[in-house]
Structures are given as structure tokens and as C-alpha cells.
Amino acid sequence: xxxxxxxxxxxxxxxxxxxxxxxxxxxxxxxxxxxxxxxxxxxxxxxxxxxxxxxxxxxxxxxxxxxxxxxxxxxxxxxxxxxxxxxxxxxxxxxxxxxxxxxxxxxxxxxxxxxxxxxxxxxxxxxxxxxxxxxxxxxxxxxxxxxxxxxxxxxxxxxxxxxxxxxxxxxxxxxxxxxxxxxxxxxxxxxxxxxxxxxxxxxxxxxxxxxxxxxxxxxxxxxxxxxxxxxxxxxxxxxxxxxxxxxxxxxxxxxxxxxxxxxxxxxxxxxxxxxxxxxxxxxxxxxxxxxxxxxxxxxxxxxxxxxxxxxxxxxxxxxxxxxxxxxxxxxxxxxxxxxxxxxxxxxxxxxxxxxxxxxxxxxxxxxxxxxxxxxxxxxxxxxxxxxx
Amino acid sequence: xxxxxxxxxxxxxxxxxxxxxxxxxxxxxxxxxxxxxxxxxxxxxxxxxxxxxxxxxxxxxxxxxxxxxxxxxxxxxxxxxxxxxxxxxxxxxxxxxxxxxxxxxxxxxxxxxxxxxxxxxxxxxxxxxxxxxxxxxxxxxxxxxxxxxxxxxxxxxxxxxxxxxxxxxxxxxxxxxxxxxxxxxxxxxxxxxxxxxxxxxxxxxxxxxxxxxxxxxxxxxxxxxxxxxxxxxxxxxxxxxxxxxxxxxxxxxxxxxxxxxxxxxxxxxxxxxxxxxxxxxxxxxxxxxxxxxxxxxxxxxxxxxxxxxxxxxxxxxxxxxxxxxxxxxxxxxxxxxxxxxxxxxxxxxxxxxxxxxxxxxxxxxxxxxxxxxxxxxxxxxxxxxxxx
Numbered sequence: 001x002x003x004x005x006x007x008x009x010x011x012x013x014x015x016x017x018x019x020x021x022x023x024x025x026x027x028x029x030x031x032x033x034x035x036x037x038x039x040x041x042x043x044x045x046x047x048x049x050x051x052x053x054x055x056x057x058x059x060x061x062x063x064x065x066x067x068x069x070x071x072x073x074x075x076x077x078x079x080x081x082x083x084x085x086x087x088x089x090x091x092x093x094x095x096x097x098x099x100x101x102x103x104x105x106x107x108x109x110x111x112x113x114x115x116x117x118x119x120x121x122x123x124x125x126x127x128x129x130x131x132x133x134x135x136x137x138x139x140x141x142x143x144x145x146x147x148x149x150x151x152x153x154x155x156x157x158x159x160x161x162x163x164x165x166x167x168x169x170x171x172x173x174x175x176x177x178x179x180x181x182x183x184x185x186x187x188x189x190x191x192x193x194x195x196x197x198x199x200x201x202x203x204x205x206x207x208x209x210x211x212x213x214x215x216x217x218x219x220x221x222x223x224x225x226x227x228x229x230x231x232x233x234x235x236x237x238x239x240x241x242x243x244x245x246x247x248x249x250x251x252x253x254x255x256x257x258x259x260x261x262x263x264x265x266x267x268x269x270x271x272x273x274x275x276x277x278x279x280x281x282x283x284x285x286x287x288x289x290x291x292x293x294x295x296x297x298x299x300x301x302x303x304x305x306x307x308x309x310x311x312x313x314x315x316x317x318x319x320x321x322x323x324x325x326x327x328x329x330x331x332x333x334x335x336x337x338x339x340x341x342x343x344x345x346x347x348x349x350x351x352x353x354x355x356x357x358x359x360x361x362x363x364x365x366x367x368x369x370x371x372x373x374x375x376x377x378x379x380x381x382x383x384x385x386x387x388x
Numbered sequence: 389x390x391x392x393x394x395x396x397x398x399x400x401x402x403x404x405x406x407x408x409x410x411x412x413x414x415x416x417x418x419x420x421x422x423x424x425x426x427x428x429x430x431x432x433x434x435x436x437x438x439x440x441x442x443x444x445x446x447x448x449x450x451x452x453x454x455x456x457x458x459x460x461x462x463x464x465x466x467x468x469x470x471x472x473x474x475x476x477x478x479x480x481x482x483x484x485x486x487x488x489x490x491x492x493x494x495x496x497x498x499x500x501x502x503x504x505x506x507x508x509x510x511x512x513x514x515x516x517x518x519x520x521x522x523x524x525x526x527x528x529x530x531x532x533x534x535x536x537x538x539x540x541x542x543x544x545x546x547x548x549x550x551x552x553x554x555x556x557x558x559x560x561x562x563x564x565x566x567x568x569x570x571x572x573x574x575x576x577x578x579x580x581x582x583x584x585x586x587x588x589x590x591x592x593x594x595x596x597x598x599x600x601x602x603x604x605x606x607x608x609x610x611x612x613x614x615x616x617x618x619x620x621x622x623x624x625x626x627x628x629x630x631x632x633x634x635x636x637x638x639x640x641x642x643x644x645x646x647x648x649x650x651x652x653x654x655x656x657x658x659x660x661x662x663x664x665x666x667x668x669x670x671x672x673x674x675x676x677x678x679x680x681x682x683x684x685x686x687x688x689x690x691x692x693x694x695x696x697x698x699x700x701x702x703x704x705x706x707x708x709x710x711x712x713x714x715x716x717x718x719x720x721x722x723x724x725x726x727x728x729x730x731x732x733x734x735x736x737x738x739x740x741x742x743x744x745x746x747x748x749x750x751x752x753x754x755x756x757x758x759x760x761x762x763x764x765x766x767x768x769x770x771x772x773x774x775x776x
Contacts, residue, residue, distance in 0.1 A: 131728050133659035157729050201734035203742060271521035281756040333717075336746065340519050340754055341544050344747050346589045355591070358724065358742065359732055366728060368669040388660050388667075 003298065005067070012068045016075040019048055025079035031207035032352045037083060037163075042117050050076075050087055052115025054096045059111035066242075066304035070249035074300075077253030078260075081356040082207025084250045085363075089159040089208075090114070092246040094121025094168055097239045098186065101227040106186060110166055122164030124155040124187075124213050125236055132369050133388070134170075134236065135179045139215060141171035147222060149173075149185065151193070151215040159363075161211025162199055165189045169215065170232045182232035186224040193218030204355030241314050243364050244321040245307060248300045251324030251360050254353060255293050255331040261350050262286060262335030265342070276338070285334040292327045299323060315377040322370035325360035332357045400452060401459045407436060408467040416468045419595030420740050425550060426595055429471055434505025439479060443487055447495050448503035454630070454695040458637035458688055465641035469744040470595025472638055477546035477596070478502070480634045481752070482509025485555040485627040486574060489615030498553050498574055510551035512575070512601055513624055514544045520757050522557075523566035523621060527603060529558035529573065535607045536560075536573065541585065542601040546751070549584045549599035552577050555627075556603070557620050564618065572620035574612040581606030592743030629702050630695060631752050636688045636708025639716040639748055642741065643684065646716075646723035647677045649738065653727055664726070673722040680715045687711060703765035710758035713748035720745045 005013065023044055031037055045051055053069055055061025064072065069091075076084035095114045098106060113119040130136040139153025151171050158167065167187045174181030187194055197212035227235050263286060266277035276282045303320045306313040332354040336343035343350045361367045369388070376386050393401070411433075415426050433439055442457040443449025450456060457480065464472035483502040486494055486509075501507040518524040527540025538558050542548070554575045561569040575582060585600030615623040651674060654665035664670045691708050694701040720741050724731035731738040749755045764774045 126729070129658065131659060133661075136659065136661075203732050203734065203739045270517060271519060271524065273521075273524075279756075281759070337749065337754065337756070341514070341750055344591050344750060346591065351591050354746065355743070361725065362728055362732060366725065368667075368725070371669070 003301075005071075009065075009068050009071060012064070013071045013075070015048075016072050020075045020079045024076065024083055028080040028083075028349065028352070031080055031082050032204075032356075033206075035201075035206040036209070037086060037207050041083065042086075042120065042163075045083075045087060046115070046117030049115075051090060051117040051120075052095070052111075053087075053091050055099060055111055055115050059099070059107065060115040061111070066245065066307040067301055070245070070252075070300055070304045073246055073249040074253035074256070077250040078257040080207065081250060081254050081353070081360075082205050084253065085205055085208045086160055086163075088243070088246045088250060089123055090121045092243045093123040093159075093239050094166065096242060097123075097168060097184075097235060098226065100238070101184070101231075101235050102186075103223070105223065106226065110186065114166065119165040120160055120163050122158050122160040122167045123239070124158040124161075124167050124169045126157050127154060128156055132366060134233065135182075137170060137172050137182060139169070139171040140175075141173050141183060141185065141220070143173075143222070144219070148219040149222060149225065151185065151187070151218040151220055153215050155213040155215070157200060157210045158213050159208060159210055161196055161213060162209030167194075167213065168226065169213070169220075170236055171215075173229050173232075177230060179233050180230045182236075183229045184226040184232040184235045185220050186226055187215075187218065187220055191218055191220060203358055204352065205359045206355075240364055241317050242307065244317040244370070245300070245303050245313065247360065247364055248296070248303065248317070248320035248324035251321070251328040251357075252293065252296050252300050254357055254360070255289070255296065255324075255328040258328070258331040258335040258350060258353050258357075259286070259289050259293060261348070261353070262289070262331075262338040265335075265339050265348075265350075269340075269342075282338055285338055289331045289334050292330065296320075296324055296327050315374055318365070318370040318373040318377075321365065322367050322374070325357070325367060328357040328360055397452075397455060397459060400456055401463060403436070404438065404460050404463040405466075407433065407438065408463050408471075412464065412468040412471045416470070416595070416737065416740070419468075419470055420592075421594075423589075423594045423597075425474055425597050426468075426471055427550075430474065430505065430508070433475065437504075439475065439505030440483065440503025441479065443483070443499065443503045447487065448500040454633060454692040455689065457634055458692045461634045461638040462641035462644075462688075465638040466645040468595065469638070469642060469741070470593045472641075473546060473593045473596040473747075476631075476634060476638065477511060478509045478551070481511035481627050481631045482547065482551065482553070482555055484630060485511060485572065485614060485623055486553075488626055488630075489572070489619075489623045490574070493611070494574060494614065502553060507552040508547055508550060510545055510547040510554045510601075511624075511627065512542045512545050512548065512554045512556040514542060515540065516543050519544075520754055522624070523570070525557060525559060525570065527556075527558040528562075529560050529571060529608070531610070532607075534610050536571075536610060536613070538573065538575070538581070538603040538606040538608055540603050542603070544588065544598055544751075545601050546596055546598055548601045549587055549597045554601065555614060555624075556601075557624050558603075560618060560620075566621040568618040570620040571617055572614035572623045573608050574614050575603075575606065575608055579606055579608060591746060592740065593747055594743075628752055629705050632705040632709035632758070633688065633691050633695060633701065635748065635752055636684070636691070636705070636712035639712030640681065640684050640688050642745065642748075643677065643681045643712075643716045643719040646719040646738075646741065647674065647681060650674055650677065650723045650726045653730075670726055673726055677719045677722055680718065684708075684712055684715050703762055706753075706758040706761040706765075709753065710755045710762070713745075713755065716745050716748055 049062035052061030195214040440449035560571040588598040691704040
């Protein structure tokens with residue numbers, strides 16, 4: 001066994017950290033207040049290769065292994081969870097999904113501009129009546145004369161909705177076939193009948209845009225079907241597996257940032273004649289948080305390693321996402337408590353982290369759905385099939 | 389034993405409930421978004437006698453005691469924690485300090501208009517370097533003929549920017565510290581040398597104002613010394629003791645609102661073909677919430693009974709505060725989780741409730757300080773004195 005990062009991964013980690021410290025950390029407060037990423041941020045990230053992180057060189061990507069990719073998201077999340085989420089959706093949910101399932105034509109058309117950040121990706125699965133229950137999709141896609149699919153429906157909370165050019169839209173092509181009747185489509189922003197609607201105001205992750213999308217007789221060319229008809233759910237679930245791993249890395253970076261903020265504050269803040277770091281109550285918070293973060297760190301890297309070695313990792317990704325999001329939230333909560341009244345004020349980053357991290361227990365599968373996935377996988381080994 | 393509420397308190401609860409629904413509810417979103425104190429609600433509350441609920445009628449109050457005041461805080465917090473905080477800081481600590489230790493003349497001059505809601509009160513203790521360590525305050529009061537001259541800066545004062553009458557703690561003899569060296573004063577906002585500093589930008593309870601109070605050679609008549617000279621620390625601690633009980637009551641109301649909303653949502657939200665109320669994960673969250681709420685209710689009203697019957701209640705009030713705020717934390721968190729993405733949206737009140745809740749674990753003594761109060765009261769009869 002070897003728990004050390006290899007030389008290349010260490011080099012990447014340093015490069016990511018330097019870039020994030022210099023270019024993203026100073027913007028985090030503004031991103032939260034303005035509720036958007038500054039215009040220059042994503043182009044800068046693209047120049048570093050971050051927007052083609054998972055794509056091979058032939059599509060102008062940098063082809064990071066999963067461990068290095070987790071290091072990237074971890075560093076991004078240490079500075080700004082909104083930025084980390086935006087980049088994670090673009091890479092893990094959209095461009096990687098096109099890479100894994102697309103035709104040669106689709107890959108050559110969409111991936112290079114995505115790697116350059118000229119086109120940003122959005123993932124549009126959720127609907128008003130289909131949250132945890134993704135099979136309840138109502139958006140319909142019917143073939144019309146062999147050249148186009150006509151899509152009708154409404155998607156909610158499409159991440160990156162406001163800023164994206166390319167939307168992965170999941171729609172029902174065969175209502176009789178249930179979960180096997182869902183298909184995936186690549187929909188360009190300027191397609192007639194496609195409209196980006198309401199931007200959801202949120203508790204946190206305010207730099208990540210989440211929008212309602214309207215598909216009103218939206219005509220999508222047949223060559224934009226991703227994978228085969230009926231493969232949509234399979235494609236979505238595979239994308240979500242990787243995305244849950246990605247999210248666990250964001251949780252890790254976020255929890256680490258909360259801990260660092262709490263430690264810094266505890267050392268500087270004096271009460272009862274000395275730094276509060278000398279108090280047991282504070283030490284307990286810090287010790288508990290640090291312990292959970294260390295446990296999480298190797299859970300995340302182990303899951304990434306499984307992905308890199310081609311092993312199945314669905315259950316592991318759910319475990320990492322479940323624990324990761326709960327650890328990040330507890331870390332933000334405890335470190336806010338260490339800050340006392342200051343932690344409730346917007347001048348301190350912990351205030352933002354507390355709001356940001358709350359989303360992590362919901363997005364890309366709530367904690368309850370993760371528990372179901374974990375239980376289902378465990379019980380399947382015992383010959384028992386469970387339903388949500 | 390008799391656990392039933394007397395008839396007059398049931399009627400009082402109904403009146404407060406109707407007031408909260410008709411007057412506070414319509415403004416909750418607006419005052420949060422606009423950072424605005426709902427003065428129009430306070431005026432209407434004053435007409436109903438709700439600005440002086442615990443005080444005897446001869447001082448302009450309702451004469452409803454702590455039980456009545458807990459009912460008020462419970463019902464207001466079900467609807468609007470910001471409004472409750474403004475009323476609470478005014479009544480439960482600002483005016484309460486004068487009620488507890490003021491002379492008859494002071495009660496006539498200051499408590500009466502406060503209890504009638506003609507004037508607004510505030511409690512002014514915290515300083516930049518004196519948070520949990522309240523005895524570390526540096527604001528000085530020096531005798532000058534018939535006046536005391538106050539100098540110092542007070543932070544995190546609820547109602548600080550708009551209160552008319554403020555109960556302020558200052559050092560009168562630095563050599564004596566908390567035991568004899570600190571004195572409480574009643575300060576009017578018109579006194580020369582009184583100034584309002586910066587306003588805090590908070591995560592939640594944004595419909596209440598938290599401001600700096602700056603005292604620059606502020607001239608306070610000597611008859612405005614509140615309680616015994618040199619015994620200000622005791623006056624303030626006694627006031628906080630009783631304030632903690634009503635904060636617990638407020639948390640009870642907030643938690644009840646979480647439970648009610650969660651039940652309604654779980655009944656109507658359909659996923660996997662049925663209302664999510666049919667799912668064990670949801671049932672367990674609701675069951676846990678309801679269980680903790682019932683435990684909290686017993687604790688709060690038993691403690692109110694201790695106060696109203698003149699028995700010691702310091703330890704129990706601290707338990708109301710720490711347990712109440714942590715129950716509310718868990719309840720709003722579960723309510724948000726049950727609501728999923730909808731709970732994270734600023735279009736629904738749960739999001740605001742999540743931000744509003746977090747201060748309850750900090751203000752008027754952090755959870756850590758409550759635990760010290762509880763532990764010291766448990767150890768004292770054993771002959772062990774513990775300090776912060």
C-alpha cells in the first residue's frame with residue numbers, strides 16, 4: 001500500500017493551490033455578494049486547463065486522473081465552493097459525459113470549445129416533480145420525421161443554467177418503458193423553443209447559477225441524441241457516480257477551509273485573559289473536526305483511486321458524498337461556533353461556508369438517497385432487492 | 389401536579405398567535421430582504437400590551453409573568469424570529485434589567501414607557517474584547533459631580549441603533565473587576581456623548597438591527613446608576629439568567645413551525661409515486677423532531693413555573709437556552725432536508741429560518757457558556773468551583 005501522492009500529483013496540487021490562492025480566494029466574498037462569478041474567472045481557469053480537466057489531449061484537455069481531479073476540486077473549494085461547483089458541473093457532469101457516451105462527431109464538435117471555456121456545460125435532469133425520484137421525469141421527446149426530436153417540458157435547478165451554452169437534457173422518449181424510456185440530449189442554448197428561465201435565489205453557493213429551463217416544441221437534431229434511445233437514465237446515473245466522488249472532494253476542501261479559519265480565529269481571539277485556543281471547549285471542536293477531515297480525506301482518495309483503476313465505485317462514491325457533506329456541514333457549524341458572534345457576520349468567511357455547505361447534503365442526491373444507494377448495494381449482496 | 393395551561397394563558401396565546409399571523413407574517417420576507425426593523429409591527433404590538441408582557445400592570449406591563457412572556461416568544465418565533473428578537477431584546481433584557489434592580493423612581497420614569505412600548509429598550513454589554521468573557525469590558529465610567537462620564541465602544545447591540553433607553557454596563561473600579569468594579573447605568577439616547585456606530589451585516593435575523601454604541605464623554609446623571617454601585621455585573625447576569633428562559637421558549641416556537649411545515653410538505657410532496665410521508669427516512673426525521681420538541685416544551689414551561697413561583701432557576705434557564713437552540717438547529721436542518729431543494733431556495737421561509745436559527749446558539753451566552761453555567765451549578769453543591 002502507498003498513501004502518498006505521486007510526484008505528478010504533488011506538482012499538480014501545488015500548481016492548483018497557487019492558482020486558487022492568488023486568483024480565486026480574493027474573489028470569494030464578492031462572488032457570494034454579487035451572486036455570480038466575475039467575467040474573467042472562467043477564462044483564467046480555462047487557461048490553466050481546469051475546464052478540460054477530464055478530457056484527453058486530442059480535445060485540448062489535460063486528462064487528469066481522478067485523484068488529481070479531486071485535488072483540483074479540493075483546492076477550488078478551499079477558496080470558493082461556488083467556483084468549485086461551477087467547474088465540477090461543467091467537467092464531471094457534462095463534458096465527461098459527452099466524452100464517455102458521445103459519437104465522434106459530438107465529441108469533436110463540443111469538447112474542444114468546452115475545454116477552452118468558450119462553451120460552458122449545464123446538467124438538466126431535475127424537474128418539479130422529479131427530484132430524488134428521477135424516473136418521474138415528465139419532459140417528453142418525440143421524433144418528428146426522422147430529423148429532429150421535439151422536446152417539451154420544464155427543468156428546474158439546472159446547475160450553471162444562467163451561464164451555460166450546452167445543456168445535457170434528459171427526456172422521456174418512451175413513456176411505456178419507464179426507467180428505460182429516458183434519453184439524453186445535447187441541447188444548445190440558441191435552439192429554437194429552448195429558454196433559460198427563473199434563476200433560483202439560494203441560501204448559499206450563490207455564485208453557482210441554478211435555473212428553470214423551458215422546452216417548448218424545442219427541436220433538437222437527431223444527431224444530438226447522446227448514446228442510444230432509452231439509455232438516458234444509465235448515462236445520468238453513471239455521470240452522478242463520478243459527480244458524487246467530485247462532490248466529496250469539494251466537501252473535503254470546504255471542511256479543510258472551515259477548520260483553518262476556525263484555528264486561525266481561535267489563536268487570535270482572546271477571552272478570559274488568553275487565546276480561546278487554550279480552552280478545552282474550543283480544542284474539542286477543533287480536534288473533532290480535524291479527525292473527521294482526515295477520515296474523509298482518504299475515503300475520497302480511495303474512491304478516486306477505484307475510479308482510476310476501473311473498479312466499480314458506486315457505493316464508495318455515495319459513502320464519500322454522504323460522509324463528506326455531513327463532515328463539511330459539521331465543520332462549518334463548529335467553526336462558526338468557535339467564531340462566536342463574529343461567525344454570524346458576513347465579514348468572516350465562515351458565515352458564507354455555513355450557507356454554502358448546506359447545499360452539499362442535497363445536491364446530486366440528498367443524504368437520504370445516498371443512504372438508500374448504500375443500503376441497496378449492501379443488501380443486493382445478500383440477495384435482497386430494495387426500492388426507494 | 390397539573391400540566392394544563394390556565395384558561396387566561398390559553399386566551400393570551402390565541403391573541404398573540406392571531407397578532408403574529410396577521411401583523412408579523414406579511415412582513416417576514418420583506419424585513420429580511422431589506423434589513424429593516426418592522427417598527428409598524430412594534431407599534432401595533434404596543435397597542436395590545438405586548439411590549440411589556442412579563443411586567444406588573446402598575447409598571448405599564450401585562451402582568452403575565454414569565455409564563456406569559458414565554459408564550460409570547462414562542463408564538464412570535466413561530467412566525468418571525470427577527471420581530472421576536474427586537475421585542476425580546478427590548479423586553480427580556482433591556483427593560484428587564486430595570487425591572488429587576490431599578491429604584492421605584494427609575495421604574496416610573498423608564499420601565500413604564502418601555503413596558504407600554506412608547507420607548508424601545510436595549511441591553512448593552514458586549515465589547516470587541518469582551519464577548520463570553522463579559523467581565524473583561526473596558527468601557528469606563530468616572531464620577532464627575534452629579535454625573536458619571538462614560539467612555540467606550542459597545543458591539544453587537546440588538547436594537548442599539550434605534551433604542552431610546554439602554555441598560556449599559558461600565559467599569560467603575562478597574563482594580564475590583566467583576567466583584568464590585570462594574571456598575572450598570574440607564575442611558576438615554578439623547579444624552580450628550582451618545583452615538584451610534586456601524587451596523588452589523590448579519591447572516592440572519594436581518595429584520596433586527598445590531599449596532600455599535602459609542603460612548604464619548606457621555607454624561608449620565610448619578611441617579612441613573614442601576615442597582616447597587618459596583619454590583620452591575622450581578623444585575624446583568626441575573627437579567628441574562630431570566631433572558632435565557634425566554635430564548636428557550638423562542639426556540640420551542642421555531643421548532644414547532646419546522647415540524648408543522650415538514651408534516652404539511654411531506655403529506656403533499658410526491659416522489660416515487662407516493663407522498664414522501666410514506667418514506668421511513670422522512671418519518672424518522674419527523675418523529676425525532678416531535679420527540680425533541682416535546683422534551684423542550686416541558687423544560688421551558690417547568691422553568692417558567694420556577695421563575696413565577698420564586699424558586700432558583702439559573703441552571704434550568706441555561707438548559708432551556710442550550711437545549712432549545714440545539715433542538716431548533718436540528719429541527720430547521722431536518723425541515724430543510726425534508727423540503728430538499730425547495731428548502732434551499734430563498735423563495736420559501738425555511739431558508740430564512742435556517743439563517744435565523746444559527747444565532748440562537750450564540751447570542752446571550754454561547755452554548756459553551758451555557759454548559760459552563762450548568763456544570764458550575766452542578767459542581768457547586770459538591771464543593772467544587774469551576775470557572776470559565
